[in-house]
Amino acid sequence: MITVRISFKKRDEASYISLLDLQRVMQRVLKRSGLPVWHTLGFNPHIYMTFACPLSLGQESECECVDVKTEAEAPDFAQWQTALNAIMPTGIEVYRVEPVKMKADAIAYACYRIRYPASAAPLLEQYNTLDSVPVEKKSKRGVRMVEMKDYVPALTLEPEGESVSFAVCLPAAQELNLNPSLLTAALEARFGLSAASASILRTEFLTADKQKFQ
Template sequence: MITVRISFEKKNEASYISLLDLQRVMQRVLKRSGLPVWHTLGFNPHIYMTFACPLSLGQESECECVDIKTEAENPDFAQWQTELNAIMPTGIRITHVDPVQMKADLIAFACYQITYPAAAAAVLEQYNALESAPVEKHSKKGKKIVELKDHIPQVEYTTAGDRVCMELCLPAAQELNLNPSLLTGFLEEKFGLPAASAGILRKRFLTANRQLFA
């Protein structure tokens, strides 16, 4: 049995598909495709699927992936990509299909591109001038205070037209996973910069030694 990684982009209106709905979408698309994917055993068999680092609602991504299994011999993964893209909903595009090389638990960082209206540059400079930026992080284990300056000491940005753009790499491991919404929420609470005006795009995952996850 081969474990297969289906990598895909999730953009535009698809960014508002929740993880639960995305699981349903993938189940239906894979069933409709007729591809030889493996189903779990038991009373209620379903397609085995594992998603890496679920994406927050409203955020876009170029590096999403779901792992499935197949018992097919010598599968044509280029054909898989073509057949899946033909029936994917708008906003989801399969970028490649390959046998799994790295386990998902090797992901240590997620890199994001965040854009704001150009006027946000003044607020970013105010953030850079701060010595401390504590935020409250919510998780299944409860609430805790995270110091943003430990992970984002300075934000470097560029201006293009009427937008400012910054690149951030944040922890995305099981021990610590920081969402860029912690920063956008802090900027709104501290300086009044609306978090809704930020565009968040996840670009890639990295391992602990900063190697590109694939």
């Protein structure tokens, strides 16, 4: 049995598909495609699927992936990609299908491109003058304080016409997973920049030694 990684982009209106709904979408698409994916056993068999680092609602991504299994001996992955894209909902595009190279727990960082209106640049630059930006991270285990400056020491702004953007890489491991919305919330609290005016795009995953996750 081969474990297959389906890598896809999730953009535009598809960014508002929750993880639970995305699981349903993938179940339906894989069933409709007729691809030889493996189903779990028991009274309620369903397609085995594992998603890496679920994305927050409203955030876009260029590097999502879901792992499935197949008993096919020599699957045609180019045909898999074509078959899936033919019936994917708008905003989801499969860009690679291949055997799994790294396990999902190898992911240590997630990188993002955050965009604001160009008028926000002067306020964003003030972040670089701060010595400390403590934020509250809430989880099932309670609330803990995280120093955002430890992970985002400074913002390097890049003008993009009517927008300005910057890149950040944040921990995305089981021990610590920081959502970029913590940063946009901190910018709103400090400088009055509406978090709703920021668009967040996940661009890639990295391993602990900062290699590209595959």
